[in-house]
Structures are given as structure tokens and as C-alpha cells.
Amino acid sequence: MTKEELIIPENKIYGKPTLMNDTPMHYCPGCSHGVVHKLVAEIIEEMGMEEDTIAICPVGCAVFAYRYVDIDWIEASHGRAPACASAIRRLWPNKLVFTYQGDGDMACIGTGETIHALNRGENIAMIFINNAIYGMTGGQMAPTTLMGMKTATCPYGRQADLHGYPLHITDIAATLEGTCYVTRQAVNTVANIRKAKKAIRQAFDNAINKRGCSLVEIVSTCASGWKMTPEQANQWMTDNMFPYYPLGDLKNTVKL
Amino acid sequence: MAKMRGAIVVDIERCKGCNLCAVACPLNLVTLSATVNHRGYNYAEQTDWEKCNGCSSCAIVCPDGCITVYRKKEE
């Protein structure tokens, strides 16, 4: 078999989902956002929900998410995506509504909106990219920055007396009655990506079927912010982030 | 014996040379090119396509969706 014989459309088994357009993404090389965007596009495509999805993107690195996935997007103001999504979901009872937010957006400036949307049990899905740093603004401390971790605004490492402790917003979400599915995933390996995809798919499913609010945290890397290569960042995440933010379901009340 | 044959096509101009595909490839068949694309990135390329079994690991981990995978069972 020659390469030309192999590379023909009927042998194609994997490629960029068609919902993901050709616009080059602004993310840094190796950024986890790209993988999650790809998963979101794949899932919506597989569900055939293109015309019935309304996505809300945040302020932060994913502020331009709307450029890459060919569905209708709303760019919310900083932290307010869950409020936006709550209203839309209530007004459009047949649509899939999800938010895509980073740690600053979801767990800092928008904590109020996050907690209340979760607690009201809004039938929306929330995807939460936690890379423990503010990527877009140049690597400042995030609410989820680990103790001792160095950032531009805690250059000597995060200290409890100066900066307080990392916020476990996902753990808080799991304690709220309005949530039906709270899980923490990662996209650093093929196996984890498959699990993350399944989780997002379930969250979308929950939203469509009005089972309550779902939160999928993706523990992510920020190679630029962490000042590492993407490969080192994955390793650092495995060594430091996973012990603090362990992967797996925190809550799942949906018995399928 | 039937053998899975695979090959990848990289969207060179979209690739940012993050190297995650190279790390993900269980057979170490992906590497970064010596030359750069128009944005200055060393892009991913397959070194020895004949050994590829089309497992898609490289493509799945690619954050920019640059890799398309083809696979066929060779009788």
C-alpha cells in the first residue's frame, strides 16, 4: 500500500470536526483550550445540535471562542456567563445552553453568578477551564493558584497570609442541591481526553433533558503562564495540580 | 496476517509546533520539522509512515486540530 492509496477520504478516521472552522486559534502552542474546543465541536456535531445550541464565552483566554466553533455565541462580560445562560435557557426551553469559562471568570469575578446558577439548578452545562493562572492578562494569580505557586502577582509564591487559599469552586458546586453532575477532568492524555469528552457529553445531555446544572472542570495547563514547554506543563500539572484537584466525578445524581 | 496501516496529514500552516503529538505517539513516529511554517513554527511531521498503525493519539491530543488520520486494514 502506498501513502497515496492510504490517504483517501474513505480511509479518514479522525480529523478536525467540521464545526470547528479554519480560523487559526489565538491560543498559545499546546494550550488545553484547543482540545476542549475540539471536544465541544465534536459533541455538538455528534448530537446534531448545531441549530439548537447557544454558547456563552467568558472574558479571559477563551474570549474569542466564538471565532472557532461555528455555532451561535455570546461573549458575556467578565464572570456573568452563568447569568446570561440562565436567562437564555429559561427563554429557549428547547435549546442546549452552555458556558465556557476560565478560573478567573468562573471562580473569582463571577463567583456569585456561578454559585447561584448552579444552585438554582439551571438546565445549563458549565465548562470550567482551571489552569491556576490568569493567562490572557499575562500570568497573574488566579483564585485556583496553588499554594507556593509563582505568578506575576505572587512572584514569591502564593502564601496564605498574603493571598489566602485556592478556591475549590467545583467542590462547592458538588454541595449545592441544584447540581446534578459535577466532575473534574483533564485533557493531557488520550485516555483523559476520551473521559473528558464523555463528561462534557453527559453535561450537555443533562442540560437538554432538564436534569439540573452540570459543571465540568477541566484541569488544564498554561504553558506560557507557567513558563514551561507544553510537555513540561503537562508533567507539572500531573505532579502538582492533580494531587490538589483530583480527577473524577464529585457528584452524579443522574442514574442512566 | 492483517495489519493496520495508518498515515497522518498535518495542516502545516495551522500547526504551532507544541510537540504534544510527538509526545503522544506511542511509536515515536512524529517529530517537529527542521523548517518552519509562515508563522515561524516548526511543524509536526511523521517520520516513518510505514510503521504508523493509525491509532490517532497524535491527532486527539492536538489542541489545534491540525492532524487528520487515515487508516486501513492491510490484508
Add this chain to the structure above:
Amino acid sequence: MDNKEKDFVLLKGNEVIAKAAIRYGYDGFFGYPITPQSEVLETLAADKPWETTGMVVLQAESELASINMLYGAGCTGKLVFTSSSSPGVALMQEGISYMSACEIPGVIVSVGRGGPGLGTIQPGQADYHQAVYGGGNGDYRTIVLAPNSVQEMGDCMGKAAKLTFKWRVPVIVLSDGMIGQMMEKVELPPFTPRRTEEEIGQQCPWATNGIGLKHRKYNFMSSLEFDPQTMEDRNQKMADKYRQIEAEEVDYELYKVNEDTEYLIVAYGISSRVSMKAVDLLCEAGVKIGMLRPKTLWPFPNKAISQLSERIKSILCVEQCEGQMINDVRLATEGQATVYHSGRSGGMVSSPTDVVEDFKRMARENLSKNWPKGYWMK
């Protein structure tokens, strides 16, 4: 239709906001309780429109959330409104700027109280600047309607619904605690059905609701631009629209203004009700005075005021604050007439005699030769 068939009821201004919105086919309300406008949400909650018209009612966790709910809902082409009072509307300013930037329809009812800060819960008009000039960032304007009766509170909800979709500009209904709390006889509008999803799809091709996505490019709502030139182009397009609104949507009312009018009162909202009585008292005493009441605060009736000020002696601007609209009135006169302030603040409201006293002071300062020695000299 004879009067028997009409829906006449005795209601508070705030209650009418709620009842009129249901009848005008609003799709949703998102708000947070604050005195003196809490009856809006209370009435909606009691009337349960979700069981009749299908209107969504949600008590949000804050005004910040309310306005962003409005933003999200507006982006999808739904007709929605929120309601708040001074400090609450202050919290909404960012959202209003975002809505303006994305050219999103939405109606914000502001029932003013005394300020600044937490201020008081009594009626105030110190939010003129907040409504008309906005506290959000960037080059934007919002249409501001100023009802002065309980009836008009309801009517404004219909007018705001039309304007906000016609121009894709947020519309603020600027009222005050007195109109919000007082009860008057009102004729409620007939029920207009809410638009169906198909109708929204046809009427709002810009909306981000997924409708028809397979046959069009995807829509997105964003106020962020990489390129300053693109941002300037957007701003200029919006500015052109604002100029058009200024040309087409000015609305005002004249009271006892005629060819002989020598003095003019300019007042809106509750101040116009107080001033109406003051004008009556002064006219009875022989003063040639009338009132101009802006029904839209933006666009402002500049032309009407400019034309009147060519031939009048002076203007008394009555507002329940330390002087905000007065600046717009002064600009509108183009220097042709002196403008004086009259009004109280912090939750205090002028009585007609307060206005008359201020008029006397103004008239003295203005040294009118034809000073009628009448009513106030007794």
C-alpha cells in the same frame, strides 16, 4: 370601544409596569428587589404570567446578574426587561454598556430614589445623568423615556418595546419613587401575543439563537475588537444611528405654552406633575407661564427648547435633585435664555408652592418690567 369594555383599574405605578409588560408580550423579566420598585417583581410573581402568556420571571441574585440576564436574553432576540432603583441601576451600568456595544434590545425600568450611595428610599430624580449619560464605559447612548403618571408607566412599556427593537438600543424608562408608588386610574393595554420562535427568527436575523444556522454563517455577540479601526467603524455606525434617533424620536409635551408665554418651566416625571399645578397657580395670578415636559430625555427636545427660548424671558428647570437636567436645558437654549434651578433632593419633593417661590426668585433676578403684582405678593 366604550369605556365599559376597557380595562380600567386602580394601580400603583410599579404594578402597572408589571401588568403592562405581560400584556405587551414581553418574554421575560429578570430583577432584584429594591425599594421603591419591588412591587414590579412582586406583581409579576403574583400574576404568574408563565402560566398564561409564557413570560419568564426570575428573581436574580443581584442587579449585576439581572442586567447580564437581560444581555443574554436580548442577544437571542427576546423582548425582556428589568427593573431597579438608583443604587441597583448603578450596578447595571456595565451591562448597559455591553448591551449598547452589541446593539442588543432590552428595557430597563429605573424607579429613582434619593442618592448618592444608598441614599434614601424616598422619590428622587438624581439619576438623570445615570440614565441619560450613562455610567458605563465607551461611546453609547440609551433612549430614555420619562413617564409622569401611572398610566404613562404602562404606556412606556409598550413604547419601549417598540423602540428597543426598532433601533436595537437599550431603552431606559426613568421614573421615580413617587410615580412608582402612587395609585391612579389606569387603562391597561390589550393583550399582544408574545412572538413565536419562528417570528423571532424572521425578525431578528442578527440574534444568536441558532435558528437557521445551517443556512447562514454563525452569529456572535461580542464587544471586543482586536483592531482599533474596526472598533472605530462600529462606533461611527452607532453614532450615525444615534443621530437618526435624535432626529426621529424626540417626544415632549407643552402645557399652557402659547404665543404670549414669557416664562417656561421645563420638568419631567414627578416634577412635571408638581409644576403643572404651579403653572396653574401662576397663570391664575396672571403670569404668562407654560411648561415643556420632555417625554424622552434622550433624545432631548433641544429644538423645541431652543425655539421657545428665542422669545421667552427665562426658564425654570424643576427637578428633584441639585441640578442635572438643567445642563441639558441650558445647552438647548443655546444661550438665548437664562435657566434657573428649582427642586429638592435626597428624597424630598417640591410642592407646587416651592416651585412658585422659586419662580418668584427667578423673576426678581430676571428683573421683569411687566412683573405682575399678584398672587405671591399677598
